[in-house]
Structures are given as C-alpha cells and as structure tokens.
Amino acid sequence: MAAATAAEAGAPRVSAARRPPLAWVGTVPFLAYTGVFLLLPTGIVIWNAFKANTGSWTLANISALNTGPVRSAFKGSLELCVISSLIGAIFGAILAYAVASGSPDGMIRRLYLAGSGVLAQFGGVTLAFAFLAAIGPAGFLIHASWYSNFPLGIGLIYCYFQIPLMVLVFLPAIDGLRIQWREAAESLGGSTWHYWRYVGGPLLAPAFSGATLLLFANALSAFATIQAWEDQINYVVPQSIGASFISEVGLANAHQGDALALGMIVMVVIVMTGYVLLQRRAARWQR
Amino acid sequence: MAALDQPLDIAADLAGPAAARRPGGLRASRRRRLNLFRWVVFAIFGLFFLVPLLSMVRFSLEGTTPGSWSFSAWTQIVSYPGPPPLLSAIEITLELAGITSVVMLLLVVPTMIWIKLRAQWFSRIMEFLCLLPLTIPAIVLVVGLAPIYNRIERYNTSALMLFFAYVILALPYAYRALAAGLNAVDATTLSEAARSLGARWITVMFRIIVPNMWQAILNALLLTVALVLGEFTVAYLLTFVNLQVNLFEISRSTTNAGVLFSASAATLLFAFILLLILSYAGRRLRRGRP
Numbered sequence: 001m002a003a004a005t006a007a008e009a010g011a012p013r014v015s016a017a018r019r020p021p022l023a024w025v026g027t028v029p030f031l032a033y034t035g036v037f038l039l040l041p042t043g044i045v046i047w048n049a050f051k052a053n054t055g056s057w058t059l060a061n062i063s064a065l066n067t068g069p070v071r072s073a074f075k076g077s078l079e080l081c082v083i084s085s086l087i088g089a090i091f092g093a094i095l096a097y098a099v100a101s102g103s104p105d106g107m108i109r110r111l112y113l114a115g116s117g118v119l120a121q122f123g124g125v126t127l128a129f130a131f132l133a134a135i136g137p138a139g140f141l142i143h144a145s146w147y148s149n150f151p152l153g154i155g156l157i158y159c160y161f162q163i164p165l166m167v168l169v170f171l172p173a174i175d176g177l178r179i180q181w182r183e184a185a186e187s188l189g190g191s192t193w194h195y196w197r198y199v200g201g202p203l204l205a206p207a208f209s210g211a212t213l214l215l216f217a218n219a220l221s222a223f224a225t226i227q228a229w230e231d232q233i234n235y236v237v238p239q240s241i242g243a244s245f246i247s248e249v250g251l252a253n254a255h256q257g258d259a260l261a262l263g264m265i266v267m268v269v270i271v272m273t274g275y276v277l278l279q280r281r282a283a284r285w286q287r
Numbered sequence: 288m289a290a291l292d293q294p295l296d297i298a299a300d301l302a303g304p305a306a307a308r309r310p311g312g313l314r315a316s317r318r319r320r321l322n323l324f325r326w327v328v329f330a331i332f333g334l335f336f337l338v339p340l341l342s343m344v345r346f347s348l349e350g351t352t353p354g355s356w357s358f359s360a361w362t363q364i365v366s367y368p369g370p371p372p373l374l375s376a377i378e379i380t381l382e383l384a385g386i387t388s389v390v391m392l393l394l395v396v397p398t399m400i401w402i403k404l405r406a407q408w409f410s411r412i413m414e415f416l417c418l419l420p421l422t423i424p425a426i427v428l429v430v431g432l433a434p435i436y437n438r439i440e441r442y443n444t445s446a447l448m449l450f451f452a453y454v455i456l457a458l459p460y461a462y463r464a465l466a467a468g469l470n471a472v473d474a475t476t477l478s479e480a481a482r483s484l485g486a487r488w489i490t491v492m493f494r495i496i497v498p499n500m501w502q503a504i505l506n507a508l509l510l511t512v513a514l515v516l517g518e519f520t521v522a523y524l525l526t527f528v529n530l531q532v533n534l535f536e537i538s539r540s541t542t543n544a545g546v547l548f549s550a551s552a553a554t555l556l557f558a559f560i561l562l563l564i565l566s567y568a569g570r571r572l573r574r575g576r577p
Contacts, residue, residue: 023401023405023406024406024409026397026398026401026402026405026406027398027401027402027406027409027413029394029398030394030395030398030413030416031416033394033454034416034455034458036435037432037435037451037452037454037455038416038419038420038423038428038455038458040431040435041428041430041431041432041435042423042427042428042431043431044430044431044434044435045427045430045431091332094328095328095332098324098325098328098329098332101321101325102325108329110563110566110567111563113562113566114559114562114563114565114566115336115559117513117562118513118555118558118559118562119336121460121513121514121517122513122514122516122517122558123517123555124517124518124519124531125519125531125534125535125538125551126517126531126534126551126552126554126555129343129534129538129547129548129551130339130340130342130343130551130555131339132538133339133342133343133345133346133548134338134339134342134343135339139342140342140345140346141338141342160336160339163332163335164336192317220424221424221425221426221427223424223425223426223519223520224517224519224520224523224531227519227523227535228519228535228538231539238424238426241426241427241430242426242523242524245429245430245433245524246524246526257430258430261426261427261430261431264424264426264427265423265427268422268423268424269422272421272422
C-alpha cells in the first residue's frame with residue numbers, strides 16, 4: 001500500500017521537476033484579468049442568448065433572429081461587407097504592391113504604413129466626419145446626393161479603412177515574393193503577363209483570399225464609423241446590437257442583444273477560421 | 288489562432304526588417320514601367336486618402352462666412368462649451384490613455400518575461416488569450432461587459448473605469464509589439480548570468496530584461512495610446528463620455544460645428560505622428576544591432 005502511494009506520488013514529482021514548481025503562480029494575475037474582462041463577458045453573451053426574461057432556458061431569442069428587421073440587418077451587413085471587402089482587397093493589393101516595390105526603408109513606405117495604421121485601426125468616428133466634410137450635405141468638395149445612400153455612401157467610407165488594412169495585411173505576402181522567381185520566369189522567356197498568370201498570381205492567391213476574409217470580418221464588426229454616419233436607421237447588425245442594448249424598445253425581450261451578438265460571434269468565427277486556414281497555406285512561401 | 292497576428296503586426300511591419308528586395312536586377316525598361324506604375328498608384332491613392340482629410344482641415348479653418356479663413360475652430364478645441372464640453376472629455380481620454388498603458392504594461396510585461404524564463408508551456412495559452420480580442424468584436428464584448436460594469440459602477444462611476452475594457456482591446460497590439468521585442472533578447476542567457484551572480488527574479492526582470500526591450504515597450508505604449516484616442520464603441524454603449532463619444536454628441540446637436548473637424552483632424556494627426564515615431568524608433572533599434 002505504501003509502495004503504491006509512493007509510486008503514485010512519484011509520477012507528479014517527475015513532471016514537477018520538468019516544470020519548475022510554482023512557476024504557474026506568475027501567470028495568475030494575467031489569467032485573472034483576462035478571465036474577468038475577456039472570457040467572462042464572452043461567456044455571459046453566450047449564456048444570456050439562451051435565457052428568457054424569467055431566467056429559464058429558451059430558444060426564443062435565437063428564433064427571434066429570423067424576423068424582418070433582424071433579417072434586413074444581417075442582409076445589410078452582408079451587402080456592406082462583401083462590397084467593401086472586395087473593393088478594399090483589390091485596391092489595397094495594388095497599393096501594397098506599389099509600396100512593396102519601393103525601398104524598404106524609404107519615406108513613402110513609412111508614410112503609407114503609418115497612415116494605414118491610423119486609418120485602418122484607430123480612425124473611429126473621425127473617418128465619417130472626414131467624408132462629411134468632403135462630400136456630405138454641406139460638403140467642401142461636392143454635395144454628393146449618394147452620400148446618405150446605403151450601401152453606396154457608407155461603402156465608400158468603409159473603403160477608407162479597408163484599403164489601408166489590406167495594405168498592412170497583404171504587404172508581408174508581397175515582400176515574400178522573391179526577385180529570383182521573376183528572373184527565372186524572364187530567363188525562360190516569360191512576359192510580365194506570364195509571370196503574374198503562372199507564378200506570382202497562384203503564389204499570392206491564398207494570401208489574397210485570406211486577407212479578403214479578414215477585411216470581411218473587419219467590416220462586419222465595425223460600429224463607430226457607421227454609427228457616426230447614420231444613427232437613426234439600423235442598417236447593419238452592430239447597429240441593431242447597439243440599439244437593442246441602449247433601449248429595449250421594439251424588442252420582445254431583454255436578451256435579444258445577446259442573441260444578435262452570438263450570431264455575430266458565429267459569423268466572425270467562421271470567417272476567421274477560413275482566414276487562419278488560408279494564411280497557413282500562404283505561409284508556405286513566406287520567409 | 289497563431290496566424291491571426293498578421294494584421295495587427297503594425298509594429299513589426301513598421302519596425303521589422305522588410306525583406307530587402309530592391310528590384311535592382313530588373314531590366315531597365317521594366318524598371319521604368321514599374322516606376323511609372325508606382326507614381327500613378329501613389330498619386331491616385333494619395334488623392335483618395337488626402338482629399339477627405341484636407342477637406343476636414345479646410346472646414347475647420349472656415350470663418351463665419353463661406354470661403355473665409357479663421358482659426359476659431361482650433362482655439363475652440365480647448366474652450367468649446369458643449370453640450371457636452373470638449374475639454375473635460377479630452378482630459379478624460381488622455382488620462383485613460385495613461386492608465387490603460389500603465390496597467391497593460393504592468394500586466395503583460397512581467398507575465399511575458401516570466402513565461403519566457405520559467406513557464407514556456409504557457410506561451411501558447413498566453414498568445415491565444417492576447418489575440419482573442421481580434422475574433423470577438425468590441426460590439427460583442429461590450430454586451431457581455433455591461434453586467435460587469437454594473438457591478439463596478441456601484442463603487443465608482445467615473446469614465447476612467449473604462450480602462451478595464453481598454454486593456455483587453457489593446458492586448459493584441461501590445462502583445463505583438465512586446466513579443467517581437469522579447470524574442471530579440473536572449474532572455475535565457477541573460478537571466479542565467481544574472482542568477483548565477485546572485486540576482487533575484489525581480490532583479491532579473493526589471494534590471495536585466497526590461498532595459499533590453501525598451502523599444503518594444505515604447506511601441507506597445509504608442510499603439511495603446513492610439514487605440515484609446517480612437518475608441519468609441521465601448522464608451523458609447525456603456526454611456527461614458529470620452530473624446531470620440533463627445534465628438535459624436537457634438538455632431539448630433541450641432542451639425543457642421545467647426546470644432547468637430549478641428550478636433551477630429553487633431554486626433555488623426557496625433558495618432559499618425561505616434562505611428563511615425565514608432566517606425567523611426569524601430570529603425571534606430573535595427574541599426575544598433577549587428
């Protein structure tokens with residue numbers, strides 16, 4: 001009996017020797033913080049999405065997603081995301097190629113990257129104001145009648161942060177194209193068209209489609225810009241979440257916002273899984 | 288999840304060595320065509336990006352009559368009476384940027400160093416947790432944060448409490464910047480040397496490793512500040528007033544207020560300068576290393 005206990009106690013001691021004892025204590029503050037402010041909120045959303053006002057379990061919140069206004073918000077999100085991510089990806093890729101073909105330490109590259117960082121990630125509501133000043137109802141440049149049109153007007157504003165994001169995401173892939181591949185194609189008599197059709201294009205394809213998916217997810221979760229552009233009508237899902245969150249008016253129950261949020265989590269997770277898979281494939285040719 | 292780091296790698300993109308790929312070996316004719324293509328592209332995109340920004344600046348400089356020039360919108364940034372008053376929101380936002388940066392650094396830097404030295408097996412979990420906020424949009428996170436903030440507001444209703452959420456939002460940016468810096472330091476050798484000379488873990492961390500990754504810490508700091516300056520979603524939905532929410536409210540109560548455009552332009556310009564500093568700081572670091 002004593003021997004058995006010793007043997008059982010021996011096993012953990014071996015692994016304890018490999019892992020320094022008490023090393024995990026150092027990770028506790030970080031785990032506690034992310035647990036409370038990241039994992040717990042996510043859990044609350046998923047939990048509440050299946051809760052009725054009375055506190056019992058229900059699927060009513062989920063089935064309420066299949067009603068008119070919600071459906072149109074999901075449709076609007078889809079429209080806006082497809083348009084802005086496709087346009088953003090194509091033009092962003094062209095710009096990224098132009099940036100990448102310059103000097104890696106040059107001023108242009110610096111300016112474009114810093115500018116892209118600001119516009120893609122830290123713009124917020126200010127981007128909407130920039131377009132308000134340029135093409136809004138009292139615009140400085142033109143009084144574009146389509147400024148308030150969905151998805152045209154807001155799609156243009158979205159390109160204003162989608163193209164920079166594409167530059168940031170796609171640049172490493174283009175930097176990974178080696179000059180030797182081009183030279184090899186040329187020495188075999190290939191033209192520029194041949195190079196892009198048979199070498200460069202296929203190499204960049206996974207990175208390109210991955211980046212497009214990332215842009216899609218980015219447009220899907222954007223809230224600040226579209227809210228500053230129009231806060232009376234809920235065109236997209238984030239706006240519906242915001243509306244159901246601020247006032248419960250027009251919604252049958254308090255947990256509708258959680259169900260909408262769960263719907264968004266599902267969409268983003270699907271898109272991001274695709275992105276990760278494509279990125280893994282694209283990474284084969286990088287570095 | 289590891290592949291998620293790509294988009295947020297601004298720090299690495301700006302600072303890291305871009306594959307030195309000068310197309311020097313190109314044929315002259317193609318070189319010329321490429322240059323033409325580049326300048327056409329830069330001109331078109333430059334226009335697309337600059338025109339709205341310049342219109343914003345022009346709008347902010349407009350006087351009382353259309354076409355005239357005046358600085359009043361820029362001086363109003365500090366004196367705009369509201370509703371809501373602008374200066375207090377600016378103060379709150381700057382304080383938030385400070386608090387968020389400090390808490391984020393105190394939380395992430397020691398943990399990362401500790402993991403690197405003593406608990407390697409934890410690094411995958413840490414990376415996953417740090418990049419997770421990318422997959423969970425802020426608009427979703429805020430729905431789950433609301434009940435937690437209800438609790439917090441029982442003790443303190445100040446907008447400064449937003450820092451709890453902002454640290455989470457800043458995690459992916461800060462993590463990428465710090466990981467790049469920490470990987471460039473030979474932490475194991477340094478800590479073994481220090482330990483064998485009798486240094487305690489605390490000494491190793493703050494007097495040996497941290498001074499070797501100042502650059503990365505600065506990068507993480509700049510990105511966090513830029514993020515807090517531009518944050519709208521969480522503050523707006525939790526009904527706190529920060530700079531962006533304040534601008535939003537001004538745009539709702541007074542359309543085309545000049546101060547709207549001057550403050551927006553100032554914010555964007557400030558963030559741009561932060562990121563430009565980051566790119567130059569990165570270059571100095573690279574030169575310093577053999």
